[in-house]
Amino acid sequence: MLVRALIFFLVQLLGAAIGFWLGGIWSAVWVGAGVVWCWFLVDLLRSARVLHWLREAPEGPAPASVGVLGEAVDRVQRLLRVRDQATRESDERLQGIFDALQATPNGVLLLDDRGRIVWCNQRAAQHLAIDAQRDVLQFIGNLLRDPDFTAYLAGKDWSHDVVISTRPAESAHVARLSIQLCAYGDGQKLMLTRDVTAVEQAEAMRRDFVANVSHEIRTPLTVVAGFIETLQTLTLDPQEKSRYLALMAQQAQRMQRVVEGLLALSRLEASPPPGIAEWVPVAALLERCEQEARALQALIAPGQTLRFSQFNRPEDVGDIAGVPAELHSALANLVGNAIRYTPGDGSVDVQWAWQPDGSAVFSVRDTGPGIDAEHLPRITERFYRVDRSRSRDTGGTGLGLAIVKHVAQRHGAQLLIESVAGKGSTFRIAFPAFRLRRRQA
Numbered sequence: 001m002l003v004r005a006l007i008f009f010l011v012q013l014l015g016a017a018i019g020f021w022l023g024g025i026w027s028a029v030w031v032g033a034g035v036v037w038c039w040f041l042v043d044l045l046r047s048a049r050v051l052h053w054l055r056e057a058p059e060g061p062a063p064a065s066v067g068v069l070g071e072a073v074d075r076v077q078r079l080l081r082v083r084d085q086a087t088r089e090s091d092e093r094l095q096g097i098f099d100a101l102q103a104t105p106n107g108v109l110l111l112d113d114r115g116r117i118v119w120c121n122q123r124a125a126q127h128l129a130i131d132a133q134r135d136v137l138q139f140i141g142n143l144l145r146d147p148d149f150t151a152y153l154a155g156k157d158w159s160h161d162v163v164i165s166t167r168p169a170e171s172a173h174v175a176r177l178s179i180q181l182c183a184y185g186d187g188q189k190l191m192l193t194r195d196v197t198a199v200e201q202a203e204a205m206r207r208d209f210v211a212n213v214s215h216e217i218r219t220p221l222t223v224v225a226g227f228i229e230t231l232q233t234l235t236l237d238p239q240e241k242s243r244y245l246a247l248m249a250q251q252a253q254r255m256q257r258v259v260e261g262l263l264a265l266s267r268l269e270a271s272p273p274p275g276i277a278e279w280v281p282v283a284a285l286l287e288r289c290e291q292e293a294r295a296l297q298a299l300i301a302p303g304q305t306l307r308f309s310q311f312n313r314p315e316d317v318g319d320i321a322g323v324p325a326e327l328h329s330a331l332a333n334l335v336g337n338a339i340r341y342t343p344g345d346g347s348v349d350v351q352w353a354w355q356p357d358g359s360a361v362f363s364v365r366d367t368g369p370g371i372d373a374e375h376l377p378r379i380t381e382r383f384y385r386v387d388r389s390r391s392r393d394t395g396g397t398g399l400g401l402a403i404v405k406h407v408a409q410r411h412g413a414q415l416l417i418e419s420v421a422g423k424g425s426t427f428r429i430a431f432p433a434f435r436l437r438r439r440q441a
Helices: 002-023 025-056 067-103 122-128 147-155 197-233 238-270 282-300 324-341 373-378 388-393 400-410
Strands: 107-111 117-120 162-166 175-184 188-195 279-281 305-308 318-321 347-354 360-366 414-420 424-431 436-438
Touching: 107 122, 122 175, 122 188, 147 162, 147 175, 175 197, 197 238, 238 400, 279 282, 282 305, 282 318, 282 324, 282 347, 324 347, 324 360, 324 400, 324 424, 373 414, 400 414, 400 424
Parallel strands: 305 347
Antiparallel strands: 107 117, 107 188, 162 175, 175 188, 279 318, 318 436, 347 360, 360 424, 414 424
């Protein structure tokens, strides 16, 4: 400011000196005054340009670069640069938050104080079958017309979630959706959605599993306890006592089979997948299955027709990589089930077929009672039975197909089931080519 005043004084003094040199004292006064007015007009024009620049922020260089106005403009520019940098950093942080919300496996919606959608991620749009751009500022109650959610939204008790049934976008199945609201700010709400279909299914399977295990073990225990009480309280002749002991042994064996099946499933689930270092001859595997199958057939269904595929050519012989005990268990389970459930005048065909791509299919086809289509999706669940009375009559534990499925998955194979009620069933295990090697002719 002192420099500006000094320059103004020097300019005025210079004008007065020029005026005095040209015309005396009065000329010095008029020229000095003219110089002052010129200075004032130029300064006013510069101030107006600076003010316009501050108001409109036009493109181009700053209107002043020297003097007090130049310093003010420079300070404003520095403040603007700091503000722009802070704005960019804030936008980047906000975008990072939105990206994180987009990446979360749960749905996230931001609602204003009137319950309208301000923003939502793609997962929430998929859960609620809405459009993330089109449905912005739409009332959530108009888009999600579920009575339970409507009551939950109006009740304002959001300390817990609400579970509703919905049909997600691009899905043909009904899903179970957990929704919870959280209030924040001035009446705004955060809405979280989570697909709990798999959780509820797992919980239902757990309940069924516990109930089935309890039933499978409680029934033979009740029988054994009843026989023990009979033996303790009544005097029986040796023939009756022998019959009761035989029934007790039968029920004990049934419990033992259930426990062994559960332990086998537990080992399969806990152990890592088998490698490809151990090779098992397919012919030896099928030969062992055939020996056990014919012994079982002679015991329970001597009139059945049992056919195994024969390896008459050298190129039919091959090896499979895996755990021998697991592979034998899976194949023998399928053959044993077919023999047990096929009538005495029926037939069971067991085949091993090589495929052109190097894979192979082990198939068991029977002419038994077959399975209704409604049971096929759940037939491999633990303890799931199509006919409980018939399953127990044949000595089944309800764990065989579950073990077969686990063994197939551990060896990279796939269990395929085809069945028509009254016309028999076909069970196939399709083994991948990388676990097989076929010998050359």
